[in-house]
Amino acid sequence: MSESIIIAEISKGSIASVTAELVSAAIALGTSPTVVVPCTDASIADGAGYDGVSRTIAVKGDCFANYDASSWAAAIDSAAPSGIIIAAATPQSKDVAARIAARRGLSIVQDVVAIDGMNLTSPIYSGKAMQTVALSGDAAISVRANVFPAAASSGANVSVVDQSGDVATAVQEIIARASTRLDVAEANIIISGGRGMGSPDNFSHLEKIADVLGAAVGASRAAVDTWDAIPHSMQVGQTGKTVNPNLYIAVGISGAIQHLAGMRSSKYIVAVNKDADAPIFSHADYGIVATWEETLPILESALSSMMS
Numbered sequence: 001m002s003e004s005i006i007i008a009e010i011s012k013g014s015i016a017s018v019t020a021e022l023v024s025a026a027i028a029l030g031t032s033p034t035v036v037v038p039c040t041d042a043s044i045a046d047g048a049g050y051d052g053v054s055r056t057i058a059v060k061g062d063c064f065a066n067y068d069a070s071s072w073a074a075a076i077d078s079a080a081p082s083g084i085i086i087a088a089a090t091p092q093s094k095d096v097a098a099r100i101a102a103r104r105g106l107s108i109v110q111d112v113v114a115i116d117g118m119n120l121t122s123p124i125y126s127g128k129a130m131q132t133v134a135l136s137g138d139a140a141i142s143v144r145a146n147v148f149p150a151a152a153s154s155g156a157n158v159s160v161v162d163q164s165g166d167v168a169t170a171v172q173e174i175i176a177r178a179s180t181r182l183d184v185a186e187a188n189i190i191i192s193g194g195r196g197m198g199s200p201d202n203f204s205h206l207e208k209i210a211d212v213l214g215a216a217v218g219a220s221r222a223a224v225d226t227w228d229a230i231p232h233s234m235q236v237g238q239t240g241k242t243v244n245p246n247l248y249i250a251v252g253i254s255g256a257i258q259h260l261a262g263m264r265s266s267k268y269i270v271a272v273n274k275d276a277d278a279p280i281f282s283h284a285d286y287g288i289v290a291t292w293e294e295t296l297p298i299l300e301s302a303l304s305s306m307m308s
């Protein structure tokens with residue numbers, strides 16, 4: 001059986017749940033996975049044990065305190081054994097996977113949404129077409145969230161590789177806008193607002209619904225570009241984050257092709273827009289032709305009573 005190397009996804013200092021889905025992807029490929037955990041504190045690797053994984057390697061180094069593409073790729077590359085590299089399809093992990101692929105001379109397939117034996121399916125041309133790529137050896141791939149079921153957790157058999165002294169550069173500090181909300185890239189349910197929300201203050205209506213559903217709040221690029229208070233980290237689309245939730249609720253978003261590129265593979269799409277001809281309705285499973293001012297209070301109270 002060939003080997004695969006899963007790069008664990010780290011979120012807010014712990015192992016993100018998508019890592020368990022990567023294990024299922026590795027098993028679907030017929031490979032024997034090793035999980036590599038980039039970390040500053042090797043104890044987080046204890047949470048990276050899964051059924052079907054025989055080995056977990058904590059790659060410990062100061063460079064992992066903040067993201068820096070070249071030092072992360074260098075440190076992971078020198079600690080990880082050979083095999084098919086599997087990462088989550090988040091912007092950061094796609095970047096690391098591509099850099100490791102370049103270092104190892106491997107092909108790369110990004111945004112995999114299906115695996116059949118060694119055949120991988122992924123979107124191209126902003127999601128307008130799908131391609132199937134047949135692997136014939138080692139490669140690097142990134143896999144979208146919510147495609148594979150999560151592998152069951154089990155005890156981790158952790159070995160630690162200390163890379164602290166071995167990198168040329170490290171980012172000392174990243175000043176980011178603090179947010180306690182769930183990131184869109186990790187969420188199973190997303191409610192996003194567009195320019196039709198009228199002002200950033202009105203995103204509080206989306207946040208109330210997100211709190212009821214345990215959802216993340218996203219935004220279109222027009223919203224992010226228009227209002228400083230809506231951070232770029234919330235942007236969904238071709239030049240933002242690619243998401244694959246079970247439910248995507250688009251509010252006051254027209255449905256431009258660049259927005260669709262980031263969310264069209266969502267399992268269910270619900271659109272709220274006052275314009276019945278808005279392109280988003282051609283891609284929505286359920287559409288509400290109304291203003292958000294009319295819709296969101298009713299939705300919030302209906303969902304609150306359903307969930308209570």
Ligand SMILES: Cc1cc2nc3c(=O)[nH]c(=O)nc-3n(C[C@H](O)[C@H](O)[C@H](O)COP(=O)(O)OP(=O)(O)OC[C@H]3O[C@@H](n4cnc5c(N)ncnc54)[C@H](O)[C@@H]3O)c2cc1C
Binds near residue numbers: 257
């Ligand atoms: C190279 C490139 C990359 C891009 N990347 C991205 C990307 O990653 N993500 C992205 O989103 N866009 C991206 N864009 C921009 C994209 O083309 C659109 O301009 C953008 O998605 C529009 O955002 P929007 O739908 O919020 O705004 P608008 O197009 O202004 O649409 C607002 C919608 O809100 C509706 N509306 C207005 N008032 C209300 C109300 N009260 N209640 C309900 N509905 C209302 C309107 O009917 C309209 O449909 C990119 C563009 C380019 C050129």
